[in-house]
Amino acid sequence: MITMTEIARLTNVSQPTVSRVLNGNQNVAPEIRERVLACAREHDYQLNALAKGLQGSRTQLLGVLVTDISNGFFADLTKQIEIEARKNGCSIILFSSGYDPAREREYLDVVRRYRVDGVLAVPIRETSTEWQAYVGKLDVPVVAVTRRAENLDSVYADHPRAGAMVAEHLIQRGFERFLFIGKEDDGKYVGFHQTMVAGGLAGRTGNLVYQGYMQLKAALRDWLRGSGGGRAAVFAGNDIYALQVLAALREFGFSVPEDVGVIGFDDTSMGRYLNPRLSSVSQPIERMAREAVSRLMHRMEAPDEQAVWDMPLEASLVIREST
Amino acid sequence: MITMTEIARLTNVSQPTVSRVLNGNQNVAPEIRERVLACAREHDYQLNALAKGLQGSRTQLLGVLVTDISNGFFADLTKQIEIEARKNGCSIILFSSGYDPAREREYLDVVRRYRVDGVLAVPIRETSTEWQAYVGKLDVPVVAVTRRAENLDSVYADHPRAGAMVAEHLIQRGFERFLFIGKEDDGKYVGFHQTMVAGGLAGRTGNLVYQGYMQLKAALRDWLRGSGGGRAAVFAGNDIYALQVLAALREFGFSVPEDVGVIGFDDTSMGRYLNPRLSSVSQPIERMAREAVSRLMHRMEAPDEQAVWDMPLEASLVIREST
DNA sequence: TTGTATGCGTTATCAG
DNA sequence: CTGATAACGCATACAA
Secondary structure, eight states: OOOHHHHHHHHTSOHHHHHHHHTTOSOSOHHHHHHHHHHHHHTTOOOOHHHHHHTTSOOOEEEEEESOTTSHHHHHHHHHHHHHHHHTTOEEEEEEOTTOHHHHHHHHHHHHHTTOSEEEEOOSSTTOHHHHHHHHHOSSOEEEESSOOTTSOEEEEOHHHHHHHHHHHHHHTTOOEEEEESOTTOHHHHHHHHHHHHTTOGGGEEEEOOOOHHHHHHHHHHHHHSTTOSOEEEEESSHHHHHHHHHHHHHHTOOTTTTEEEEOSSOOGGGGGSSSOOBEEEOOHHHHHHHHHHHHHHHHHSTTOOOOOEEEEOOEEEOOTTO | OOOHHHHHHHHTSOHHHHHHHHTTOSOSOHHHHHHHHHHHHHTTOOOOHHHHHHTTSOOOEEEEEESOTTSHHHHHHHHHHHHHHHHTTOEEEEEEOTTOHHHHHHHHHHHHHTTOSEEEEOOSSTTOHHHHHHHHHOSSOEEEESSOOTTSOEEEEOHHHHHHHHHHHHHHTTOOEEEEESOTTOHHHHHHHHHHHHTTOGGGEEEEOOOOHHHHHHHHHHHHHSTTOSOEEEEESSHHHHHHHHHHHHHHTOOTTTTEEEEOSSOOGGGGGSSSOOBEEEOOHHHHHHHHHHHHHHHHHSTTOOOOOEEEEOOEEEOOTTO
16 A cells, blocks of 8 residues: 655655645645645555554544444444544444453453544443443543443433333333343332332332343243232333343233233334334433544543543333333 | 553663563563563553554454444344454454445545455445445455455355245245335345246236335335235345334234235344244354454455455245244 | 654564 | 664654
């Protein structure tokens, strides 16, 4: 691939002059400018971003760490981040940790090796003090997306708030016993549970950690049979779980939402086409991507600003047929 | 971030010695080795990949160009590519062209700026001679994934073959009129159509270009009402279309597969949970990713090998309830 | 307006 | 076994 030095040789000027021309510096004789540009075009010159980055300026590279790129929600998020990055002249290096903390840690190092200008991360365990300490020591600005990380710029949908909204909706719809699919410390469940407690329904709400469809089906069947009676509703931690809950209920012969209500999370695009159409919680993906990238760009310009940005965005209920 | 030169200064050795230690070169006195390693650990040294790349060796960066990362199939593919790349010590720069040729072209340049070792591309218009010419002139090895590109290493599922299999299956199931959702020159449809022609069903098969759900619904309704009678089946170009076809049919009050059969493409993970469970065509994603990356690594080692790799992989029918 | 010199952090080559 | 030295491609400071 041709270099500035090479172009300089071919056009009988010095390399810095080529640099000036190619960077649009005005202080160059028009004739020289033309000659250089023509030569560059002819040989399809491409800037060596490594050299430019090494030399000290921006690499225009953003690291993107997600937990699982094959999850539609993160795929969407990544897409929007890529779009926003491009608007800011940046490209993205993508890493999918597969929910493996060791890999996440490794990727955090890899990303630094490439001297990325910043990283957007969906942390696996944002509450872990170990993680916080490690990220805090990094020399690269990091903003957490989708999750709230202590002492770190964070842009996310307010999960507890969203969980509370789901709870209110379910209660209002007349459901009487509730099962959340996901971990107990999940923000969505925290908010959900709080609202249930406030409504005197603490004893009627529980959670189930997902461990595969078969396990889900078995546990769900047990729960449905369980004592306590009353109309049941399932709040799935994401639309993928919700889809599986729907499938399991169908196998059991339950109808939704008459016998059992189901609501998902993330409002994946498939939701509106499902049978029954799935109620879900929509996160402002585009806005999150925009704000996160914007915050990153800001950090790059003011690296030692102390203030931490905490940006909870409101999620919204999308009520369809399943509740 | 600390550099080799800095470590050299701190440990009273020369910078090349630090390089030797950090690269595992054996010809270094044990005491020095320890001292250097300790210092590197203490300061959390991270190699500057830009400098390394600039200096001439590999950048260990792979460009990945897909048409739409938010499509579950490409998200899966990307995930597998990332896994394979990592096995080979590489990271990936991701680009999602959004089916915009101009953006694809731009990304092809960006990728070169970073001096990636190679690129994996899902071309938008792999048959376009313009594209072929441009890619052919690049100084970076490119392998086409998912699509067959003339004169370019290609790893893909054999679409015409898959389309033919779908046709045979549908005929064997007793369907009598057929609609493909997608473009007429889509390989899947070519193979599908050929088989129909061979079976004397040419007059009973057509295609419909997708332009949004509303348009799909309207056109589908017309087609179903259309003359010709006989049990109808829809072959959707991907599972997303299939999902929408299912939704539309439900709106119309048709039952699947009794009234109308539906089969998708890509065998997205949601398929097995849909109502009814969706028949689809499964592409060997993992294998495609593995072979494509492997081919790329080979190209990097033998850059001037002339032979072009053409690797059609067999797709397989996954028959579920919808047909 | 243009050219010379310098440095970014590596690896590689060559002496010692 | 270890240290000088050069080179990769670019931007910048400085000189002319």
